[in-house]
Amino acid sequence: FEMQREMTFSGRIAEYNAEVVLPSGETTNKNVIRIGGFNAVADGKYLNWDLEASRLVELDKQPGGRYTGPVSELESASGTQLTGFWVDPSRGQLLKIMGQSPELGDRVDQGGVVGYIILVLGAIGVLLAVWRMIVLYSEGNKIKSQMKSETPNENNALGRVMAVFNANKNADTETLELHLGEAIAAEIPRLTRAIGWIKIISVVAPLLGLLGTVTGMIDVFETMSLFGTGDPKLMAGGISQALVTTVLGLVAAIPCVFLHTLTNNRSRELMMILEERATGILARQAEQQHSKAA
Incomplete structure (x- = not known):
């Protein structure tokens, strides 16, 4: 029953307020959108769940605009409106690797x-x-x-x-x-x-x-x-x-x-x-x- 319930919740999109640790070390309260158990975003940026501190942490370096663009579309969506979004099945590991890859300016x-x-x-x-x-x-x-x-x-x-x-x-x-x-x-x-x-x-x-x-x-x-x-x-x-x-x-x-x-x-x-x-x-x-x- 618990496994079935976890699978059900993994397909839900939830919106709530939570404390987010910024790359500078400051902690601020933001409106967070959680996509199942895969991703969490706030203010157009991806977040990662820190198991040791049990807090949401904003990624030091965000992936390219191809991946951050759908975040803004998701945050502005309303009701049953459908929008495309990148899902990280590794729960943050792929996002960290993609953030480390150099962009055009780099x-x-x-x-x-x-x-x-x-x-x-x-x-x-x-x-x-x-x-x-x-x-x-x-x-x-x-x-x-x-x-x-x-x-x-x-x-x-x-x-x-x-x-x-x-x-x-x-x-x-x-x-x-x-x-x-x-x-x-x-x-x-x-x-x-x-x-x-x-x-x-x-x-x-x-x-x-x-x-x-x-x-x-x-x-x-x-x-x-x-x-x-x-x-x-x-x-x-x-x-x-x-x-x-x-x-x-x-x-x-x-x-x-x-x-x-x-x-x-x-x-x-x-x-x-x-x-x-x-x-x-x-x-x-x-x-x-x-x-x-x-």
Whole structure:
């Protein structure tokens, strides 16, 4: 009968006031929700039952937001409303283990100085790529508008090339070709500005990650030489920290490679338009001179 009654109560959700020991050591009265004999929560945080002190204790480190989110939903539920909730059948042991697993911020901190340098470089590369894409697409729209007009507008690359043609319209074909080539060469640095830096960042970031991994592995082997290999957790933790920089390097390099390809292809498209228009201008100029000579 007692076993049956315990099984029945293990499926009930109870709400009551109880004293809770905070991680700071203070004791406060909170509204506690108990889910059977598995979990107890209060103020969106998981609690654990201390057998020795016979008191509820708030976990020093809560598990990730994926697990603490349903706690708030459970506390705000009313009546027969159903809500999902994570149940710990080990009565607190799994929650403690999950609380010890590092989160995203902890992983980044494990990368150390090298990891932060990689993230800064990755952010710079992405910002440069976004800036260049905006500039190049704006320049492309101006060039498309210029292609529909015979009047050169010097707010775009094609307009400046056409202005050079108008200034040297009476020159011979060879001289005009040199002037147009010079005008296109002057536009190339404007179209390819900062694209090379994106490529450099995409190459340097994984190398920095490898550097951080190698230095981290050196620390692991030094620890093994001092304390031996009797504690696998010590070695696993050190190796995990060493590999974080490699992950950060790849995270920074992959988007930079992709964005470098986009910006480089866009700048090449614009340069091809300039060369194509310049070739057309030269062809028309040569035909006009040939017809005059005939």
